[in-house]
Amino acid sequence: MSTALKGVKVWRFEEIREALMSVYSEPVTLAKSVRRKDVMRYLVRLDKMYGILEKRVFSVLNRLPSPNRLNPFYAEILAISGITDYAALYSRMTGLRKALRKIWKQYRLRVKLSLTAREARNDLREFVGRSLSIMRRLEEDLRKLEKALGEIKKLPCIDFNALKVVVAGMPQVGKSTLVGRISSSEPEVSPFPFTTKNIISGHIQLDHIRIQIFDTPGILDRPVSELNEIEKRALVAIKFLADVIIYMIDSRSSSYYPIEQQLDLLQSIKAMFSDKELLVVVNKIDETTEERLRKVLAMVREAHGEELLKMSALNGTGVDALLDLLKSKTRTTPIPR
Numbered sequence: 275m276s277t278a279l280k281g282v283k284v285w286r287f288e289e290i291r292e293a294l295m296s297v298y299s300e301p302v303t304l305a306k307s308v309r310r311k312d313v314m315r316y317l318v319r320l321d322k323m324y325g326i327l328e329k330r331v332f333s334v335l336n337r338l339p340s341p342n343r344l345n346p347f348y349a350e351i352l353a354i355s356g357i358t359d360y361a362a363l364y365s366r367m368t369g370l371r372k373a374l375r376k377i378w379k380q381y382r383l384r385v386k387l388s389l390t391a392r393e394a395r396n397d398l399r400e401f402v403g404r405s406l407s408i409m410r411r412l413e414e415d416l417r418k419l420e421k422a423l424g425e426i427k428k429l430p431c432i433d434f435n436a437l438k439v440v441v442a443g444m445p446q447v448g449k450s451t452l453v454g455r456i457s458s459s460e461p462e463v464s465p466f467p468f469t470t471k472n473i474i475s476g477h478i479q480l481d482h483i484r485i486q487i488f489d490t491p492g493i494l495d496r497p498v499s500e501l502n503e504i505e506k507r508a509l510v511a512i513k514f515l516a517d518v519i520i521y522m523i524d525s526r527s528s529s530y531y532p533i534e535q536q537l538d539l540l541q542s543i544k545a546m547f548s549d550k551e552l553l554v555v556v557n558k559i560d561e562t563t564e565e566r567l568r569k570v571l572a573m574v575r576e577a578h579g580e581e582l583l584k585m586s587a588l589n590g591t592g593v594d595a596l597l598d599l600l601k602s603k604t605r606t607t608p609i610p611r
């Protein structure tokens with residue numbers, strides 16, 4: 275959706291009105307053979323106006339996904355823009371498109387049957403009035419759509435065929451270091467819709483497997499209770515986006531946040547993403563004594579159990595093991611959509 279919608283313009287009421295008005299003043303040339311030129315001139319204008327409305331206003335519908343095919347990630351982004359019922363908006367727009375088409379056909383007939391040019395001109399005026407009233411009824415939806423598309427365009431290009439890995443953990447645990455280390459090019463920084471936060475994404479190509487990795491500072495590094503409404507929605511969007519979550523822990527005794535607090539956040543991430551693969555990475559082992567590491571590992575195992583990796587994102591220890599594990603996930607995770 276994000277790439278399909280690049281370049282889609284949502285027209286404003288005034289622009290549409292002006293475009294229709296300019297049709298009035300444009301000269302119309304008709305073939306010599308056309309009879310009743312003074313009346314037929316209005317038929318040409320009518321068709322031209324309908325064409326403008328259809329092309330500029332309603333063609334956006336051809337590019338929008340149908341509601342039953344809307345990706346839940348984008349559904350959340352739309353919701354943040356105020357489009358909580360996309361299906362209703364879509365069917366309103368589709369309904370008004372049909373209504374306009376019907377009116378156009380009706381006025382074509384009326385213009386054709388006009389006895390005088392004056393009658394034809396009045397018919398055209400009426401058509402303009404009725405189509406502008408349809409545009410007015412669309413205005414609120416179009417503005418919301420414009421806002422939503424504007425935000426979607428700012429998002430990083432999301433590769434829905436890749437395995438999407440989201441990195442979580444308290445601030446300063448090494449998330450950005452890891453994303454930077456394993457991404458093939460400079461990670462892309464894009465604003466998260468309607469928040470002051472950013473999404474950082476990088477691509478990884480492993481043999482023939484594609485992975486896209488996301489770091490979302492300010493969203494997955496704080497307790498949910500501290501997030502505002504928009505950030506909570508952003509969190510839900512991330513939830514729909516993620517196939518795998520990596521949770522990073524700073525194992526040093528001098529970590530910025532105590533291990534207990536890091537494990538608390540792990541528990542809430544686990545609860546929130548209970549339907550996802552979760553990999554816990556114990557990071558910064560290069561600056562952790564063996565004794566400390568043993569203690570941290572025991573605490574993490576108690577909290578999490580299952581899979582656990584030891585790593586130094588800084589010097590690269592354990593990074594290959596993580597990539598191997600991700601590779602194995604792509605075999606077990608069905609490629610979504």
Ligand SMILES: Nc1nc2c(ncn2[C@@H]2O[C@H](COP(=O)(O)OP(=O)(O)O)[C@@H](O)[C@H]2O)c(=O)[nH]1
Pocket residue numbers: 443444445446447448449450451452557558559560561585586587588589
């Ligand atoms: N010693 C050590 N430092 C690390 C490691 N990973 C990250 N750091 C450092 O920890 C600090 C915070 O890292 P950063 O990636 O910005 O953390 P983020 O806030 O989770 O994104 C930086 O100074 C990193 O250089 C590691 O494995 N070992």
Ligand SMILES: [Mg+2]
Pocket residue numbers: 449450451489491
């Ligand atoms: Mg960071």
